[in-house]
Amino acid sequence: MSLYGYLTLAALVFAIGLFGVLTRRNAIGILLGIELMLNAVNINLVAFARFHADVAGLVFTLFTIAITVAEVAVGLAIVIAIFRVRRTVEADRLDLLRG
Amino acid sequence: MTLEALGFWVVAAALVASSLAVVLTPNLFHAVLYLAAALVATGVVFLLLDSPFLFGVQLLLYAGGVVTIVVFAIMLTERLVGERLTQTSRYVVNGAVVATAVFVGVAGFLIQVPRGGARPALPGDLTPAIGRALLGPWAATLELLAVLLVVALLGALYFARTED
Amino acid sequence: MDPGVRAPLLVLGLPFAAFLLLAVVAPVRRAGRVAGAVSILATGIALVAALVIWSDGTDGAATWAWIPADGGPMATVGLLVDPLSSAMLVLVTLVSLLVQVYSLAYLGDEGAPSLGRYYTYQSLFAFSMLGLVLSPSFVQMFVFWELVGLCSYLLIGYWYERPSAARAAVKAFWVTKLGDLGFVVGIVMLWAATGTFEFHALFAKAQEHALAIEGLGTIMFLIYLGAVGKSAQFPLHVWLPDAMEGPTPVSALIHAATMVTAGVFLVARAQPLFALTPGVLTLIGWVGAFTALLAASMACVEGDIKRVLAYSTVSQLGYMMAAAGAGASYASFLHLLTHGLFKALLFLGAGAVIHAVGTNDIFRMGGLFRAMPQTGVVFVVGTLALAGVPPLAGFFSKEAILAGVWDAEMRGPFLMLALTTFLTAFYMFRVVFLAFFGRAHAPGHPHEPPLAMRGPLWLLAALTVLVGLRLGLAQGGAHHGPGWLAPASIALALGGILLAWATYQRGAVDPARLADTFPLSTLDFLARRRYGLDALYGGLYRGFILGFSRLIGWIDRYLVDGVLNFLSAWTLRSGDLLRRVQSGQPQDYVYGVAFGVLLLFIWAQWWR
Secondary structure, three states: OOHHHHHHHHHHHHHHHHHHHHHEOEHHHHHHHHHHHHHHHHHHHHHHHHHOOOOHHHHHHHHHHHHHHHHHHHHHHHHHHHHHHHOOOEOOOOOOOOO | OOHHHHHHHHHHHHHHHHHHHHHHOOEHHHHHHHHHHHHHHHHHHHHHOOOHHHHHHHHHHHHHHHHHHHHHHHHHHHHHHOOOOEOOEOOHHHHHHHHHHHHHHHHHHHHHOOOOOOOOOOOOOOHHHHHHHHHOOOHHHHHHHHHHHHHHHHHHHHHHOOOO | OOHHHHHHHHHHHHHHHHHHHHHHOHHHHHOHHHHHHHHHHHHHHHHHHHHHHHHHOOOEEEEEEEEOOOOOOOEEEEEEEOHHHHHHHHHHHHHHHHHHHHHHHHOOOOOHHHHHHHHHHHHHHHHHHHHHHOOOEHHHHHHHHHHHHHHHHHHHOOOOOOHHHHHHHHHHHHHHHHHHHHHHHHHHHHHHHHOOOEHHHHHHHHHOOOOOOOOHHHHHHHHHHHHHHHOOOOOOOOHHHHHHHOOHHHHHHHHHHOOOHHHHHHHHHOHHHHOOOHHHHHHHHHHHHHHHHHHHHHHOOOOEHHHHHHHHHHHHHHHHHHHHHOOOHHHHHHHHHHHHHHHHHHHHHHHHHHHHHOOOEHHHOOOHHHHOHHHHHHHHHHHHHHHOOOOOHHHHHHHHHHHHHHHOOOHHHHHHHHHHHHHHHHHHHHHHHHHHOOOOOOOOOOOOOOHHHHHHHHHHHHHHHHHHHHHHHHHOOOOOOOOOHHHHHHHHHHHHHHHHHHHHHHOOOOHHHHHHOOOHHHHHHHHHOHHHHHHHHHHHHHHHHHHHHHHHHHHHHHHHHHHHHHHHHHHHHHHHHHHOOOOOOHHHHHHHHHHHHHHHHHHHHHHO
């Protein structure tokens, strides 16, 4: 498969992840959507690394994965902390940023 | 169609299907499981792209670690609420439109470029090259990453602590 | 410092120093009589210095650069001493001093801070008027001209709590300002054409016939407009009768002897320039004579003693202007000096009467001669001088004017002035007979005024007689103009006195019946309504100026403020709308990011 096939696949997964972020009500559900988006980015990076024979893409992917893991951990910790206070994880109710 | 191409189409289909399932299932727990499937599919894509090392990393960290964390989080929040969280979605049509638009935008760029270009030859396994790169030009980044992980760990611990 | 400069500087500087002291050091000012003493002292020494200058006969100028420019200063300040200005110096300081002394008694009932304020204004006025007569250039004269106008406003409106006084002050200001507008435009145009404001430079150019510029007639007419306003010529005479709202000493000083004469002084000073525009001079002559007659007619029907004197002043100013217009500027200036003396005398005498009786209305007075003989005597002396009876001062100056006008072959003005002589005698003796003779029905017990008021009265009366005698002796038997002029003017005066005596003392002629006969009835009707001029000005003012200010007010409220209110309301409303973007829902923010990304895609697609 050519590079662009992989890129299109990644774009598709990215769009699906975006859809999930936009529509999910549960905060954890939104985080799942974000996971999908980051995944799609990784596919992109690895595909570029393969088709340009550059190892930097792979290194970058490693970094991305590591950072994502950290982000998930912290994010879920925040979700749990909010849940303790507000007794809900519904994104609709978490409107403290309201102007 | 070559074996490689066939493999691609199968994995791609699996990936897309499980991704859709992640975002569309009402049940959050099922969504996590579908996410695990999607992450594994991605790992296979990495394999197809001649990166076995990354396939391993993906399985360990993502499919293993992240999914476990999310499951734990669901358990905690679900437990505290006392019931299974059902999922309803918000403004599905709007979200679908925007997501489709983004995809079309990116695809629009991709279409304009001519196809073709085979894979260049690979000098064997890239894993040692990755290792050398990590300790070589990317050493500083690696160290920073380590710092980031420590900070994240501390932050997560702080947030998740119980109030005494 | 040049010794010749010291005396004029003293004359000018002392009243200014008194003003500064009183204006800045409030405790001195608030102790009313102390302020009066300061002012009187300054004016007294200034008078001595002025007498020294006058008797010395100095003639010269000293100037200092003021506004620098290439090729010599654009404007200078300085002192110009010549026979014209030194005579004025004496007149101004003398009448100022007498009036200030008189005011100590006349305004004795005023509160001390208020009295201090009065003397501050008096000092400022003395300084301004002296600066005006000592000016060596148009621009300095204009500066002091405006200062004098300011003092007039301040002093007319001295009792500012009275709405009529406040209105009168504003009216004086507006009307004279109209004239001043012409004045300033005129001098600027003159400067644009000649490049200088200085008198000596301009007069030198006029002598060498180097002043044949386009529109000199217009320029001199505009400058004359300033005199029209300040010297209450028709049609800008309407402010002077209303200016009587001020205290009587103020009327004596500035609306008889000094400020209003500034216009005549201007015409006399700029006479070399006016001589180049005979058309303007003729206009000045006609307007002057017409003003004299008009004002005299209005004086005949006035019942307020100060108003009668005010119209009389307008009338006499008309005489002076007519003489200037006829080219007899010596006669004009002579009348300015003599009139200053006896008109101040009349006003101060009227003040004594008002002080004693408590009213201005002559019909409520009567038989005051018995109660106040000294006042009566000096008032009659002043009236005789005004009527032009020899050997008092007024006769000689008035005769000189009539002769000058006749010699200039201005028949129309001459007839008007002759008729005015008759009327002047008539209306002044009308006042004398009504107020001082006849049955006494004034309320209260009128009595002689205190010495502070009587002293100036006697001094002015004595001066009137002495100056008259001096003029008579200097002339000897020679008369100005045609031989029949002197007897004719005396006859007119006596005729007027006779008519007044017959009407008001004897009762042989009923004034009401006299007024009803045509054509006197129409004149009487018009004169009582001041020929509708006040109504006309009032209507124009209300219509145009107030209408304009209402329009501006509307624009300010609805357009200017409206724009601001609209902007602020719009800001508030749009802020409110924008607030709704901040829903607090994180997914809405992600929508925003996604939209941004889409926009970036579109931009990238189209711009590449």
